[in-house]
Amino acid sequence: MPSIVILGAGAMGSGLANALVRAGWEVNLWGTWLDDHLIDAIEAGSPHPRIDVVISGKVTTFRSDDLAKAMDGVDVVALSVASAGVPKVVELALPGISKAQALWMTTKGFLPAEDGTIQLLPAGVRAIAEEAGVELPPIVAIAGPVKANECAADEPTATIFGCKDKDVAVKYAREARSDNYAIEPSDDEVGVEVCAPMKNVYAIMLGIADGLQDKTGHPHHNLKAATFAQAVREMSILSVALGAKEATAYGLPGVGDLEVTGLSGRNKVYGSRIGRGEGAKTALETMKELEQTVEGVPAIPLAVNLVEQTDASLKERMPLLFAAQQIVYEDDPNYADVLAQAVLPPRP
Amino acid sequence: MPSIVILGAGAMGSGLANALVRAGWEVNLWGTWLDDHLIDAIEAGSPHPRIDVVISGKVTTFRSDDLAKAMDGVDVVALSVASAGVPKVVELALPGISKAQALWMTTKGFLPAEDGTIQLLPAGVRAIAEEAGVELPPIVAIAGPVKANECAADEPTATIFGCKDKDVAVKYAREARSDNYAIEPSDDEVGVEVCAPMKNVYAIMLGIADGLQDKTGHPHHNLKAATFAQAVREMSILSVALGAKEATAYGLPGVGDLEVTGLSGRNKVYGSRIGRGEGAKTALETMKELEQTVEGVPAIPLAVNLVEQTDASLKERMPLLFAAQQIVYEDDPNYADVLAQAVLPPRP
Structure with a gap:
């Protein structure tokens, strides 16, 4: 059973959590310091406040101060925080990310570098890792027409996993597939x-x-x-x-x-x-x-x-x-x- | 001033008529034997029954028995009848079409040939002409995201003119352009x-x-x-x-x-x-x-x-x-x- 920690308990992270539980994954969901109320709702079995869908009881939740525990021994790390939170969360999570087999990213956006140039998020994450002297596993860019509420509720959803190493994209497209969560693998991260x-x-x-x-x-x-x-x-x-x-x-x-x-x-x-x-x-x-x-x-x-x-x-x-x-x-x-x-x- | 006869006084033919009047064309609009009530409305200055827009008084209307007069001396013939009517109307109009500089087609669809094979409409029209021993002018396939009512009412509209001879497509894309009716020329008829x-x-x-x-x-x-x-x-x-x-x-x-x-x-x-x-x-x-x-x-x-x-x-x-x-x-x-x-x- 493959395992994952999803960083960020917002709409997309929580939707992905439900999809992966259905695909048979062991799922840790870590909430940032802004996510306590979301984790509260998930733990109470109430509908997630952002998407109005109950998150599976099989998801193991973690609060912001439990990052190391949440990341311990997982196969995959998924980055699902708001794009503004990427630099800080990546920095904190680097030790765990470096031990994983892949870094998935549902977070999207343009990231201005310190010199003002605009980077795509994976380039920004790679720069943070390089500065810290840490080697990253392959990055899988996850996107496509996915409303998180529908994904969480098991409505038919098509998404795309883009990784420079196509074999990695195919591997996870296969492992994360469930009846209604379908993934097209691609080698086109950019x-x-x-x-x-x-x-x-x-x-x-x-x-x-x-x-x-x-x-x-x-x-x-x-x-x-x-x-x-x-x-x-x-x-x-x-x-x-x-x-x-x-x-x-x-x-x-x-x-x-x-x-x-x-x-x-x-x-x-x-x-x-x-x-x-x-x-x-x-x-x-x-x-x-x-x-x-x-x-x-x-x-x-x-x-x-x-x-x-x-x-x-x-x-x-x-x-x-x-x-x-x-x-x-x-x-x-x-x-x-x-x-x-x-x-x-x-x-x- | 370029001149055109539009064959078919339905939604798309009438919408095109208004657009071409705005571009400075002389427009004849011929109604088929099914279009008398449409011609009535246009001549009365009432909104066109299919699109609820008044057709310009500068459009000259013709009834089904006045086909030869409607086609007399025009530069361009536009075919805008329902696809089922194409064989009959083309046969009747062939003499006029053969004298024109171009045959525009807003009619779209698949046309089963007598042997059961499926043709695109221009191929069907070419076959009718060939059987009659008549030479056709260049065909311009007109399509794209055009609701006829908006086109008629001068709302911003983008369309495409596809002709195997790109120069012909460009010529008409230029001549038929008005502020809100914009045409992309293409050589891709198919x-x-x-x-x-x-x-x-x-x-x-x-x-x-x-x-x-x-x-x-x-x-x-x-x-x-x-x-x-x-x-x-x-x-x-x-x-x-x-x-x-x-x-x-x-x-x-x-x-x-x-x-x-x-x-x-x-x-x-x-x-x-x-x-x-x-x-x-x-x-x-x-x-x-x-x-x-x-x-x-x-x-x-x-x-x-x-x-x-x-x-x-x-x-x-x-x-x-x-x-x-x-x-x-x-x-x-x-x-x-x-x-x-x-x-x-x-x-x-």
């Missing part, structure tokens, strides 16, 4: 990592098209579809520029994850508010008051920096990303035109 | 033609995921996203097998059109009914009573035949198409499992 934060940005833009319907009283489906197609194109362009395979953006991590993120979720809701005419800044304040983090917002300037540091000529091929910057950060009142200009094919 | 009918099939399957939410009371977003990604993959597989470019399925005609078709429309509504548990046959009868044609339903067996005549080994790479056949034509009560099996990655 593609998986790029699509995940970018789709949050583009989901805001899809939301704007929805909001325009509320504002004007008639649908903007053609605009939304053009936005979707352009978003997929841009995820592919950026991925390829960073060394990923084109196919990844056209599969589960790109097309699939954009579909699910554009269906619902906070990024889409925020975009709808902009589309309805609330103003980008006002709408963001409203989201904050509702304690709704909009992941796509901080991702925009990081993505812009990443594009500029990678290849400045990408800019003209990624007009939708720059339209997102103009709408969200410059609060452009002509957002409807800005969006349409970015996604309609140019005059030939 | 890709454009394959994606259009296939997306109707797959929109039914997306609808099933929506219906499962109604039935079970909890969302099936992960399943819907996996279905979306698999649908895109299958459109790409079939397109490439038929000689198209892979990129087409990943752009406006594939990803884009599937997005808009999966958002709303009759195929999606029909799928939702199946998902809710109405039964595929009963649900289809209900749609018929409501006079709602579900284009994806007849497309399924034609697509299955096309796959089998093209390369039988494609079958195992296109499980979602065959799941559609099993659910819609065999009325499989285990449709939820059939869908999940088709779209979840197999055990590695």
Whole structure:
């Protein structure tokens, strides 16, 4: 029976815990210093506060001061904390990670290095390990169209495990599989990592098209579809520029994850508010008051920096990303035109 | 001022008429023998009965017995009748088509030849012309994520013009462009033609995921996203097998059109009914009573035949198409499992 410790008892970590119990794994779930209330609920057998699903009683829970015990002797470590928590948690967990056979990562995002360059998360984790003189096991990037609540509740879910060593991806895709949790193995770590934060940005833009319907009283489906197609194109362009395979953006991590993120979720809701005419800044304040983090917002300037540091000529091929910057950060009142200009094919 | 006759006064023909008036074209709109009530409404300045948008007074209308007059001296002929009407209308219009500089086609579908083989529509039209000993001008396949009502109402719309002669596609993409009607030129006629009918099939399957939410009371977003990604993959597989470019399925005609078709429309509504548990046959009868044609339903067996005549080994790479056949034509009560099996990655 393979064993894992999942670091972070939030939505995705807890959803993964349930899926792995079903696949026959021994699961330790470690909560950070911010997760005590989540661990309380899990231990009480109450629904997880973030996803409203009960976490299996077979999961062994650990509090933040029990990290060493939680990591003791496990085959795999999974990093499932918020991206802002990655540096600190990785530093604390390095001794345990170095003894594991693999480091899985469900956490996604762009990580600014100290010199200001933008890294994908695995590169950031590798840099932390290198600085500490610790050797890491293979990293498995986990992404794709997975709402954690559905994953936890055993609804049919397709995900992707991306590891530079394809054999490692295949091994875990096989071992973690259960009837309703299905994994596509891939050797494209970079593609998986790029699509995940970018789709949050583009989901805001899809939301704007929805909001325009509320504002004007008639649908903007053609605009939304053009936005979707352009978003997929841009995820592919950026991925390829960073060394990923084109196919990844056209599969589960790109097309699939954009579909699910554009269906619902906070990024889409925020975009709808902009589309309805609330103003980008006002709408963001409203989201904050509702304690709704909009992941796509901080991702925009990081993505812009990443594009500029990678290849400045990408800019003209990624007009939708720059339209997102103009709408969200410059609060452009002509957002409807800005969006349409970015996604309609140019005059030939 | 370029001039066009649009054959067929239905939703798409009338939507195109409005778009071309805005681009400065001289537009003749010819109604078939089934379109008299539509022509009546257009001439009265009432909203078009199918799309609820007024058609421009600059459009010159013609009744079915005035075909020759409608076609006289135009630069371009656009075929916008229902696919079942293609053989008859093309036969009648051949003299006029042969004098035009291009034949545009917004009509989409699979056309069974007399020997039972399945043709794409342009191949069917070419066969009719060849039999009559008439030479055709270049064909421009028009598709992409276009709801006719939004196109007619001047909402932002992106479409694609596919012509084997790319220069022809570029010429018309330029001439037909207006602020909100934007055209991507392509040389991939086949890709454009394959994606259009296939997306109707797959929109039914997306609808099933929506219906499962109604039935079970909890969302099936992960399943819907996996279905979306698999649908895109299958459109790409079939397109490439038929000689198209892979990129087409990943752009406006594939990803884009599937997005808009999966958002709303009759195929999606029909799928939702199946998902809710109405039964595929009963649900289809209900749609018929409501006079709602579900284009994806007849497309399924034609697509299955096309796959089998093209390369039988494609079958195992296109499980979602065959799941559609099993659910819609065999009325499989285990449709939820059939869908999940088709779209979840197999055990590695």
